[in-house]
Amino acid sequence: MRTGLTGPMGLSVALAACAGVLGLRHDVPSYPFEHRAHVLRGVNCVECHADVSSAGETGPLHFPTDAVCRRCHEKPHDERSCQGCHGEPYVRQVAELARAQLRFEHPSHMVAVHGDCVRCHSAVTEARPDSVLPKMATCFGCHQHRDQWTQRDCDGCHVDLRDEGAAPDDHLVHDGDFLREHGVRAASARDLCASCHTERQCASCHGAGTVPALPWKLAVGDVSLSGLHRAGFAARHVDEARADPGICTTCHTESSCVDCHTRESVAGTTARSPHPPGWASGEHGVQARLDPSSCASCHGGAGEQLCVGCHRVGGPGGNPHGAGFTSHKDTHHDMPCRLCHGVGG
Amino acid sequence: MSCKITANGHPRRRLVACAAAIASTVPLASRVRADPLRLRADALAETQGASSPTGLIVLQGEDARRPWVNAEGLVWAGAGASSATGDVLVLTLRLHEPHGYADARAGRFVLATGAVHPVQIDGAHVIARAPWGSTVETFGGLPVVPRFGTRSYDWLVGGRVAQRVASALTLGVSYVQRREDGELSNEEVGADLAAAPARWLDVAAFGAYDVTSPGLAEARASAAVRWTDWRFELFASQLSPGRLLPATSLFSVLGDVPSQTLGATVRWRAAPRLDLLASGAGQDVAAGLGGNGWLRATLRLDDRGDGSLGLELRRVDVPDAEWSGVRAIAALPLGKGLRYSSEIEIVVPDHPDGRGVAWPWGLSALSWRSRGGWEVAGAVEASSTPLHRYEADALVRLSCALGSISSNVPGSGGQQPAPSR
Numbered sequence: 008m009r010t011g012l013t014g015p016m017g018l019s020v021a022l023a024a025c026a027g028v029l030g031l032r033h034d035v036p037s038y039p040f041e042h043r044a045h046v047l048r049g050v051n052c053v054e055c056h057a058d059v060s061s062a063g064e065t066g067p068l069h070f071p072t073d074a075v076c077r078r079c080h081e082k083p084h085d086e087r088s089c090q091g092c093h094g095e096p097y098v099r100q101v102a103e104l105a106r107a108q109l110r111f112e113h114p115s116h117m118v119a120v121h122g123d124c125v126r127c128h129s130a131v132t133e134a135r136p137d138s139v140l141p142k143m144a145t146c147f148g149c150h151q152h153r154d155q156w157t158q159r160d161c162d163g164c165h166v167d168l169r170d171e172g173a174a175p176d177d178h179l180v181h182d183g184d185f186l187r188e189h190g191v192r193a194a195s196a197r198d199l200c201a202s203c204h205t206e207r208q209c210a211s212c213h214g215a216g217t218v219p220a221l222p223w224k225l226a227v228g229d230v231s232l233s234g235l236h237r238a239g240f241a242a243r244h245v246d247e248a249r250a251d252p253g254i255c256t257t258c259h260t261e262s263s264c265v266d267c268h269t270r271e272s273v274a275g276t277t278a279r280s281p282h283p284p285g286w287a288s289g290e291h292g293v294q295a296r297l298d299p300s301s302c303a304s305c306h307g308g309a310g311e312q313l314c315v316g317c318h319r320v321g322g323p324g325g326n327p328h329g330a331g332f333t334s335h336k337d338t339h340h341d342m343p344c345r346l347c348h349g350v351g352g
Numbered sequence: 353m354s355c356k357i358t359a360n361g362h363p364r365r366r367l368v369a370c371a372a373a374i375a376s377t378v379p380l381a382s383r384v385r386a387d388p389l390r391l392r393a394d395a396l397a398e399t400q401g402a403s404s405p406t407g408l409i410v411l412q413g414e415d416a417r418r419p420w421v422n423a424e425g426l427v428w429a430g431a432g433a434s435s436a437t438g439d440v441l442v443l444t445l446r447l448h449e450p451h452g453y454a455d456a457r458a459g460r461f462v463l464a465t466g467a468v469h470p471v472q473i474d475g476a477h478v479i480a481r482a483p484w485g486s487t488v489e490t491f492g493g494l495p496v497v498p499r500f501g502t503r504s505y506d507w508l509v510g511g512r513v514a515q516r517v518a519s520a521l522t523l524g525v526s527y528v529q530r531r532e533d534g535e536l537s538n539e540e541v542g543a544d545l546a547a548a549p550a551r552w553l554d555v556a557a558f559g560a561y562d563v564t565s566p567g568l569a570e571a572r573a574s575a576a577v578r579w580t581d582w583r584f585e586l587f588a589s590q591l592s593p594g595r596l597l598p599a600t601s602l603f604s605v606l607g608d609v610p611s612q613t614l615g616a617t618v619r620w621r622a623a624p625r626l627d628l629l630a631s632g633a634g635q636d637v638a639a640g641l642g643g644n645g646w647l648r649a650t651l652r653l654d655d656r657g658d659g660s661l662g663l664e665l666r667r668v669d670v671p672d673a674e675w676s677g678v679r680a681i682a683a684l685p686l687g688k689g690l691r692y693s694s695e696i697e698i699v700v701p702d703h704p705d706g707r708g709v710a711w712p713w714g715l716s717a718l719s720w721r722s723r724g725g726w727e728v729a730g731a732v733e734a735s736s737t738p739l740h741r742y743e744a745d746a747l748v749r750l751s752c753a754l755g756s757i758s759s760n761v762p763g764s765g766g767q768q769p770a771p772s773r
Contacts, residue, residue, distance in 0.1 A: 029623035029651070097656060144551070153519050158452025158481055162419065170756045180578065183585050184617045184631050190470075191572040191587075194558040195514065195522045195546035197465045198455060198479060206461050207410065207426045207442040208762040213462040213470040216498030217439040219406045219428040220396055226761040227396075227747050228719030228729035230681040230693040231650075231660055238679055238697040239713030242737035246701065249673035250644060252611050252637055253593030257469060257570070270402065270433070271739060279739065297638035299603035300593040311602040329607015334565045334599075342535045342600040 040094040043132040050079075052124040059113045068102050069113070101139045108171040110164050119149070143175065161202050168203045186233050215258050245281070252298035264304040274305065296329055311346065319347040389413050390755035400745040403430030403437050412757060422446050426760065439499055455479040463491055466512040466526030467542020467560040469570070469596070472496040473508060485516030487524075495530070505534040514544075521547040530598075537598035539563040552578045562595040567608050569595035581621035587633075589613045609638040625652040635670050642670025658685040674702035689721045707738035717747075725753040 045055070053060060055076075059069040076089045083089065090099075105111070120126040127145055130138035146152075146164075155161065161168055175181070179199070181189075193200050200209075211222045212235075219225075223237040240247070248255050255263075268274045273281060282291070295302045306313055317324030338348045390412040397405035407429055414422035423445045429438035444459040456478045463477060464470035466489075475493010492509040510528030517523065523545055530538040544558035557573035569592050576585040592610040597603055615633025622628050632645035646666040653659030662681040668674065677699040684692045699711040717731035733745040 029626050095655075154483065155452070157485055157516055157519075158483075159455070160450075160452035162450070169758055172758055180576075180583070182627075183576065183583055183619050183629070188574055188585065188587070188617075191556045191558060191574045192546075193464065194466055194544040194572075195524055195556060204762055205412070205442075205758060206424050206444045206457075207760055208758070209462040209464070209470075210426070210441045210472060211761050213464070214441050214472045214496070217441050217472065217496060219403060219408060219430055219439070219441075220398075220401065222761045224396060224398065224747060225394065225408075225749070226759060227731045227749050228691065228693055228717040228727075230683055230695045230715070230717070231657075231662070232761065238695060238715075239699055239711055239735055239737070241739075242711035242713065242735065243675065243677070243699050245738075246668065246673040246675055249639075250635075250637070250642070250668050250670045251591070251613075252609075253591040253596050256593060256596040257591075266402075273739065295603065296606050296609060298593050299606045300597055303597055303601050303603040307601055307603065314602055327606055329609070332565070332605065332607045334605065336536070336564065336599070342533070343602040343605060346602060 038093055038095075040098070046132075053122070060117055061114060063112050063114075064110055065106070068099070068106060070099065070102070098139050104171070104173070105140055108166050108173075110166060159198050159202050169205055171203075186235060213258055215263065216260065248301060249298070253300050255304065256300040259304070268305060292327070295327075311343065315346045322347075388415050390753075390757040392751065392753045392757045392760075394760065395750045396747065397749075398745055398747040400743070401430075403432050406430035408760065410757065410760065420448055420450055437499060453481055453483075455481075460496060463493070463508075465489055465491070466514070466524045466544045467540065467558040467570070468510060468512070468526050468528045469560070471508065471530075475508070485519075485522075487512070487514040487516075489513075495532075504532065506530075506532050520549050521545070532598060532600050535600050536564060537600040539599075540569060562592070562599075564599040565595060565604065565608075567595060568592060568610070583617075583619040585617040585619075587613075587615055587617070611635065611637040625655070626650070637670050639671035642668075642673075644668040644670065653684070658691075659683050676700050676702075689723075691719050691721075693717045693719070708736060708741075710736075711738065712736050727751040727753075 046052075055071040056069045057071075057075070058067075062069050070090065073083075073089050077083060080089075116127070117124075125131065127141040129141070129145070152163075155163055165171060189200075211218060211225065221234075221236050223229075223232055223234050226232050236244075265274070268281075271279070273279045291302075314324075314327070316322070318327045334344070336344050338344045340349070390410075392408075392410040392412075394408040394410075395405060396408070408426060409428070410424075410426045412422070412424050425443045426441040427438070427443070428441065429436065431437070440460055442460055444457050444461045446455070446457040448455040456476065458476040460472065460474050461477070462470050462472050463475070465477075473491075473493035473495055475491065477489065477491040479487060479489045481487050488511070490509075490511040493507070494503060495506050495508055497503055497506075508528065508530040510526065512524055512526035514522055514524035524543065526540075526542040526544065528538065528540050528542075529536070540560045540562055542558060542560040544556075546554075546556045548554040553576070555573075555575045557571070559571035560569045561567070562569040568590060570590065572587070572589045574585060574587045576583060590610050590612045592608050594604050594606055594608050613633050613635050615631060617629065617631040620628045627650045629648040629650075630646070632643065634643045635641070644667065646664060648662065648664040650660060650662045653661065660681070660683045662679075664677075664679040666677040666679070668676075677697060679695070679697040681695045682693065686692055693715075694717070695715045697713045699713075700709070701707065701711070713733075713735040715731055715733045717729055719727065719729035721727045727750070729747075729749045731747045733747065735743050737743060
């Protein structure tokens with residue numbers, strides 16, 4: 008009998024633990040406020056949130072005091088504050104954030120919805136951090152704001168989006184592989200991105216030559232930060248570049264690798280040269296055509312003279328142009344044509 | 353704040369008053385609704401850093417009475433290998449019409465709009481918007497030379513025209529011309545598109561066409577569908593490495609061997625605290641056909657996401673770059689502002705070729721954040737790379753934020769992430 012119960016009991020404990028970890032069951036010591044129970048008992052929202060009908064944009068939050076609770080609950084089970092246990096701490100934090108960051112007042116909205124609070128607070132009975140405030144999509148249900156959206160005029164509702172720091176979850180969603188995706192999303196709406204993000208946040212990655220350190224180092228301690236160059240990127244950067252030819256060039260200027268390679272002696276004819284033996288005899292031409300940006304990353308600028316020595320017109324290196332190559336440049340006068348085709352080239 | 357009161361006074365007195373005002377706001381920072389002046393200072397020291405220790409100062413300024421103007425600057429200085437070094441990452445003055453009809457910024461910033469590749473410039477960018485959905489942008493400036501290097505005759509100009517159609521579609525056309533040493537180094541026309549025909553569907557794309565050496569330089573497209581706890585994205589791209597190089601580079605004349613990618617990403621919120629993300633793509637790179645894919649699971653340890661565990665598996669399989677990797681992260685709040693975090697990555701190349709059988713990398717960090725805006729983080733990083741059999745680095749970061757000010761890094765949630773909206 009005892010042995011027979013051990014299995015199901017163990018399974019139940021394991022499932023309960025999993026449910027708690029996954030967020031399917033809340034096992035925190037405080038208790039979400041029992042909104043649903045109060046509504047089912049016929050308690051109207053404004054009976055507890057009495058000040059909400061007159062609350063302006065500023066001022067105290069319209070949370071009920073202990074005295075309000077005790078109007079019905081005449082015999083509280085102890086003398087501690089009701090809100091110390093009944094209600095998650097984050098509810099007040101979220102409400103305070105909204106009070107500080109949103110230009111919103113309840114009275115006119117209550118008139119518009121005829122006092123039906125659930126029209127906006129539809130998820131109030133779900134005890135989750137994201138169920139306290141109505142989603143922005145709920146606002147858009149009545150307020151179209153198309154013109155404000157087009158004009159990037161968010162100040163009508165948001166005090167300071169850059170300060171607010173709340174991630175949108177029903178518009179401009181940042182989930183998925185946002186690191187890869189953000190470029191194409193921002194192409195048509197960079198100014199929309201700028202309504203929340205500061206200039207330095209863009210520059211922390213795209214200001215490639217002027218950043219003091221890799222972004223993850225400036226946020227060391229925050230391992231949740233995603234980033235192209237984090238973790239062991241130094242070890243795998245060669246393979247990353249080969250796997251996506253040209254990707255480095257979208258941010259880095261040519262010859263940007265030289266500093267590090269020179270410092271690490273991964274350059275020239277040292278034992279750490281990235282080029283295998285026999286590189287100059289023919290393989291370099293094939294590889295250069297596959298990803299010319301990888302060559303330019305070290306040999307750009309003055310280093311190009313290395314190529315010109317052999318590949319100039321009449322030189323032993325032969326014609327480096329690929330099939331179908333065309334250019335509108337002046338062969339004799341413009342860079343880089345004149346290096347090989349110019350007078351005396 | 354008192355800065356506004358002294359704004360018309362003597363410059364030196366004004367400076368002193370501002371400094372005093374900044375100092376006086378330290379204990380009030382958390383109660384101020386919208387701080388006109390915000391200051392953040394970071395110091396980073398690392399044993400292996402090229403410019404360590406490094407100090408960064410961020411200053412953001414805005415005025416509640418003049419909401420049409422704000423400014424932002426980030427300057428840093430560090431100890432280089434042989435001498436002191438430093439740079440200006442951002443120094444921008446922004447003016448904007450209160451209703452959004454016009455927007456202008458000048459100074460040092462990253463320019464990226466339409467199909468124009470991101471470039472950091474010292475210049476200006478002006479946007480004008482019409483009520484009927486038209487947008488006209490123009491920009492120009494000097495591409496930034498890092499570390500205050502000497503400039504040659506380099507400049508960049510361009511613009512973009514866009515039109516919103518039926519509130520769900522935006523179409524744009526852009527042009528950019530860049531000169532290096534007076535020589536034409538880049539001339540591109542581009543087109544971009546963004547559409548959200550339904551709340552559950554959005555599409556974005558852009559393409560840049562090289563005018564100097566005619567051909568497609570870069571094109572990217574993405575279409576995403578959202579449905580309850582699922583998000584599915586289809587993406588495609590084409591990159592021409594030779595055309596992404598400046599036309600003044602000798603390596604831009606080797607010809608055009610573009611690479612193409614077609615793939616999909618799926619995100620599933622399997623449970624309120626568990627996110628699963630998977631991505632796979634087929635690639636046609638110059639060296640042949642290949643592909644890559646990864647799977648990432650993130651488990652938040654609490655509703656607010658203060659603590660989390662993550663696991664990522666990755667496989668890259670294109671010619672000359674074949675490897676597998678696994679990465680695990682853990683962030684554990686210890687209470688009273690303390691947080692421990694750890695990250696481990698192991699990459700195994702298919703063809704080591706003398707570079708080592710595996711490249712492990714690990715980081716352990718302990719951080720503490722005070723309610724007053726101070727933050728201290730210390731970390732130890734260790735790795736084995738193709739270059740170094742063993743390598744270790746220690747990092748210490750000290751930050752202080754005066755007034756509410758966001759991190760320098762996008763996506764850095766810190767220890768107390770704000771809720772979504």
